Amino acid sequence: MTTKEKILELFESHRDTYFSGEEIARTLSVSRAAVWKAVKALQNEGYAFDAVPHRGYSLSSRTDIVSVQGILKYLRFETERLNISVLPSASSTNALLREEANRGAKEGRLIVANGQTCGRGRGGRRFFSPEDTGVYLSLLLRPENYAAQQAVRITTMAAVAACEAIEEVSGEKAEIKWVNDIFVRGKKVCGILTEGSFGLESGLLEYAVLGIGINVYRPEGGFPKELEPVAGAVFQTHQDDAKNRLVSEFLNAFYKYYTAPCPRDYVERYRERSFVIGKWVTLTSENGAGHAVVLGIDDNCRLLVKYDDGTERCYSSGEISVCI
8 A cells, every 4th residue: 555545544534633744644654744745645636635734734634535435434344355446547448358258367356447448338239437526446256156137136236326325415306217227316327237158057146237327416417418307416416425425335335235145135125216217208119119018027127017908017127218
């Protein structure tokens, strides 16, 4: 760990606490010049420090920058299972992590970015990921004995975890539009994309890359014209340390379900947050498109629908839009 990383860990663990340069130097066994250099480097990265004569430096509570140190301080499970990197920007966190997965990276590898230049959503669509207004993360999982039909669990667990994280940090009600879109105040604030690799002989999941992007704030100038009607943000005004808290609370909730003895414990929470049950939707799948009413969600988080002609079907994948 570098001097800068050690100093950030110290300040993140003691926000609004003042430390003199001498005190920091003595605690970390470095020179005062090294402390000053590290603080200046953090300021150049956007961290706000309050400096008071004879008291020293304090990391301002106004700072809202995602960091390894900021994430770790809120986690409520054994952090040894995670290997976290935080990047100022990435092409696509999912793409980077898939490369690492193919090289043998272990479960628990986590890449978090402050922005993406080539973020991807479902169906190969672009995922709008501007810097500074959201958090974008990808988590590598290697679950044992997951067949293709079970892989949807990862996405649906993540959807529940994202809702719980948003509700915990913001106090807002979060809802799910099947399968993987999270809405707050009627607007989409979060998307989830799970990609995987399956063994040709076994047919079992070799690894899954769970990607999630959260719009924490509205971008300056607003969302692109085509997204403005549907896209929203978790917060309408700046919040203290919201990004680190959202990432950590998502991980806390997700691992609670992922490591549970009964992996279906989350299903009822998924149903409770679904806002499409009982509504007419346009459903698009590999079999085409059609209008149907949503009857419910089964224990495998498949969508149960009934078409105009009375035919009932269930779907584990596809896309829906709610009919007005």
